[in-house]
Amino acid sequence: MITLATKRIIIGLSLMLGLHLGARGQDYFPPPDTAGGWRTLNDPAQIRKVAGMDVRRLDEAFAYTERTTQHGGLLVLRHGWLVYERYFGKGNREADPQIASVSKAFSSIACGIMLKEKHDLIPQGLAFHDTDPPTRTALTPDEQYTYMSMWSLMASPLFYSGVMSHLDAFTQNVLCNSEVIDIDQDVLGKQAKIVRHAGQEFVLAKPLEGGALAVGLFNLAGTKAKLTVTWQELGLMGRCRVRDVWRQKDIGDQVDQFSTEVNPHGVGISPRLKPLGRNSKRLLKAKLSARSF
Numbered sequence: 001m002i003t004l005a006t007k008r009i010i011i012g013l014s015l016m017l018g019l020h021l022g023a024r025g026q027d028y029f030p031p032p033d034t035a036g037g038w039r040t041l042n043d044p045a046q047i048r049k050v051a052g053m054d055v056r057r058l059d060e061a062f063a064y065t066e067r068t069t070q071h072g073g074l075l076v077l078r079h080g081w082l083v084y085e086r087y088f089g090k091g092n093r094e095a096d097p098q099i100a101s102v103s104k105a106f107s108s109i110a111c112g113i114m115l116k117e118k119h120d121l122i123p124q125g126l127a128f129h130d131t132d133p134p135t136r137t138a139l140t141p142d143e144q145y146t147y148m149s150m151w152s153l154m155a156s157p158l159f160y161s162g163v164m165s166h167l168d169a170f171t172q173n174v175l176c177n178s179e180v181i182d183i184d185q186d187v188l189g190k191q192a193k194i195v196r197h198a199g200q201e202f203v204l205a206k207p208l209e210g211g212a213l214a215v216g217l218f219n220l221a222g223t224k225a226k227l228t229v230t231w232q233e234l235g236l237m238g239r240c241r242v243r244d245v246w247r248q249k250d251i252g253d254q255v256d257q258f259s260t261e262v263n264p265h266g267v268g269i270s271p272r273l274k275p276l277g278r279n280s281k282r283l284l285k286a287k288l289s290a291r292s293f
Contacts, residue, residue, distance in 0.1 A: 051083045070089045142265055146267045156184065187209050200221035201225070217260065217268030221265075222265070238255070
C-alpha cells in the first residue's frame, strides 16, 4: 500500500508538474490499493493523450534524480491518473521516507502556481488573519545561529513559517544574512558531510562552487568550549586567510588549523579560508557557517 508520506510526495510532485486545478476533487483522493488504488496509465501514447506528458521527458527526470542521490524514486500524478512510478536504491512503494521540509518546498511551489494561474479565483491571495499576539522563540540567540547555520550547511529549502512583521531586528538579521544564505543556495546544491563527531563536538563541511568549503563547528554541550578544526581534516594545507561569514568581515590569517570559543549549543565563528601557501596549486576557500557570542 502506498504510505501517507508517499502519497504526499505524489501529490506534491503532481502539483509541481502542473496538476489541473479545475478537475473534480475526488479524482485526487483514490481508494487504497486493496480497493483499486490509483488509476494507472502505462502506454506512452495514452499518457500523452490523457495526461499531456511525454514519458521520455519523465525518464530524463528520473535519470537526473538517480544521478543526484542514492535512494529514491519518481512518482507523477496527472489529472487523477498515476502516469509514472519508478524507484532506485532503497526506494520502493512500501518505503516511508522522512520528507520533512521537502513537503514545504512542494507546497510552496504548488501555492505559487495556483496563485499565478488562478488569480481571479483568489484575488486577495492566501490571507491568514492571526489574532493571537506574537510569541518569542524558545531558542537562545546562540541556538538561533546554530539552527540557521545547520540549515544552510544542509542546503535545505529556506522557508519561514510566521509573520515577518512580528520579527525583531535580531531574528531578521539571522534569517537574512546574505553570506549565510549564499552557502545554502550554492549552485552545487550539495549537503555537508560529517567531518568529526566526538563527544559534544560536531563538525560539518559542505563543498561549494569553485572549490570552496562551508564548515560548521557546533558545541552540543551545556557549557562553553574551545573547538578546533585542522586544515588536514578539511583537505587544506599551510596558511589560510580567514573571513567571518556571520559578521561579514576578514579576521586574519591562520596556519594549519582554526580554533574558537563556542557558547553552549552554539556554533563557532564563520570564516572563509583561502590557502596562501606557496605549494597551493589551486584556489581553495572555506567558509565556516558558524558563530559564537
